[in-house]
Amino acid sequence: MKIYILPIEEKFKPKSQKFRYPAHNSDFGVEQDFYIYLGKNKEIQTNNPDEADWHYLPIFWTRWHLNHNYGQEGLVELQKEVDKRIISKNKTFTICQYDDGPIVDLGNSIQFLASRKSNHGIDIPLLSKKHRQPFFKLKKIYTASFVGRISTYHLRKEMQQYLESEKDILIKDGNFSSRYFVKQMMKSFTSLCPRGYGGSSFRFFESMHLGVAPLLIGDIDTRPFKKFIEWDDISFYSNNMPEVIKILKTRKQTLLEMGTKSKKIFENELDYQKWCKFVVKELEYLKNEK
Numbered sequence: 030m031k032i033y034i035l036p037i038e039e040k041f042k043p044k045s046q047k048f049r050y051p052a053h054n055s056d057f058g059v060e061q062d063f064y065i066y067l068g069k070n071k072e073i074q075t076n077n078p079d080e081a082d083w084h085y086l087p088i089f090w091t092r093w094h095l096n097h098n099y100g101q102e103g104l105v106e107l108q109k110e111v112d113k114r115i116i117s118k119n120k121t122f123t124i125c126q127y128d129d130g131p132i133v134d135l136g137n138s139i140q141f142l143a144s145r146k147s148n149h150g151i152d153i154p155l156l157s158k159k160h161r162q163p164f165f166k167l168k169k170i171y172t173a174s175f176v177g178r179i180s181t182y183h184l185r186k187e188m189q190q191y192l193e194s195e196k197d198i199l200i201k202d203g204n205f206s207s208r209y210f211v212k213q214m215m216k217s218f219t220s221l222c223p224r225g226y227g228g229s230s231f232r233f234f235e236s237m238h239l240g241v242a243p244l245l246i247g248d249i250d251t252r253p254f255k256k257f258i259e260w261d262d263i264s265f266y267s268n269n270m271p272e273v274i275k276i277l278k279t280r281k282q283t284l285l286e287m288g289t290k291s292k293k294i295f296e297n298e299l300d301y302q303k304w305c306k307f308v309v310k311e312l313e314y315l316k317n318e319k
Contacts, residue, residue: 030313032073033081035114035121041107043092051231053207054157059143059304060089062156063124066305073309078116082316086115086123086138090131100132108133122312126155128227139315141308144227145251151311152253154299155229159238160211167212169285172277173219173244174199176210177232181225184246188223191270198277211239218284219244219265219277224251233264237295242287246273254307256314258298263291 042064045056064087067074075081088111097103111133115121118136125131126143130150142150173192179185179202193200199213200221214220220236224247233252236243244265245252252260260266264287267273297303 030073030083030309030316031075031081032067032312033075033078033084034067035078035084035086035116037087037114038110041093041110042087042089043096046092046095048095051157052204053160057158058091058126059153059156060091060124060126062301063141063305063308064089066302081120083139083312084116084121086111086121086135088123088131090123090125091127094127094129094132100127100129104133111135124153124308139312141311144229145249146228148249152229152251152255153308154234154253154304155227155231156234156299156301156304157231160207160235162239163212163215167215169216169218169281170197171199171213171217172197172281173221174201174213174217175221175223175232176201176205176213178202178204178225182223184248185223185225187270188221188246188273191274192221214241215239217241218281218288219279221273222246224248234295234299236288237263237291237299240288240292242284242291244273244276246270253299253304254311257307257310258294263287263294 049056078084094100118138122139124141128144130140130142140150141153143153143155145152179189189200192198214236220241220243222230222233222236222243222245224230228247228249229251230245233243233245242264246267248268250266252266265276267276
């Protein structure tokens, strides 16, 4: 399989962005990560768009939209660039982390989305800078925990209402330090990872990296690359609170084992640069389906 990189004007690959989230994060994301990956793997590249199986649209959507009033400005200019550069919408794909997606019209182009909010798109991880971990192992004292803002989506409020009275479950609403966030998560058998404005959760993948079994709560199961990763062995997903309560009754030893496995999967398959190979596999799968 061969991929042709569409020649996008450099200003549509901004060098930085005005806003970073989560607070501890660096100015880097999956859009830049895949661009770097493709640059390193010359064997799957071609300079001939006609012989290519796929055309990659290397726009840094998140930086562009954040630098243009959160997607309220710069859309006409962006659409013109997209329309000028795309040769075949049926052969084009892009990588997008921005919660609202590319926003502009890409037609039938394939969108790999890190925080999908609808049935459109293919899921990829929502990654951030790694947290510093405590030197000493922390004792588990919570069945589950959540530290963060509740107001970003209604499912978070429902989670709080259902679980805050449980003595072995920690729910903390607000902005807290990275150190506090990490300590409470690592004191937990399970990490509650409700979706926010976007359909995925940084917390889900942070939990994996910290070795805590993540529980994604959302309208859509946005766990990525389900053809290649056995997610039910290392994590949970639910779209309703009664089911969440049942999940939290899972044996503690099982939760510990899931956390250990999830850390290994994250480090070997989903960390920066590691996840990119699955995009290529997805494209190969789609090519064979044509």
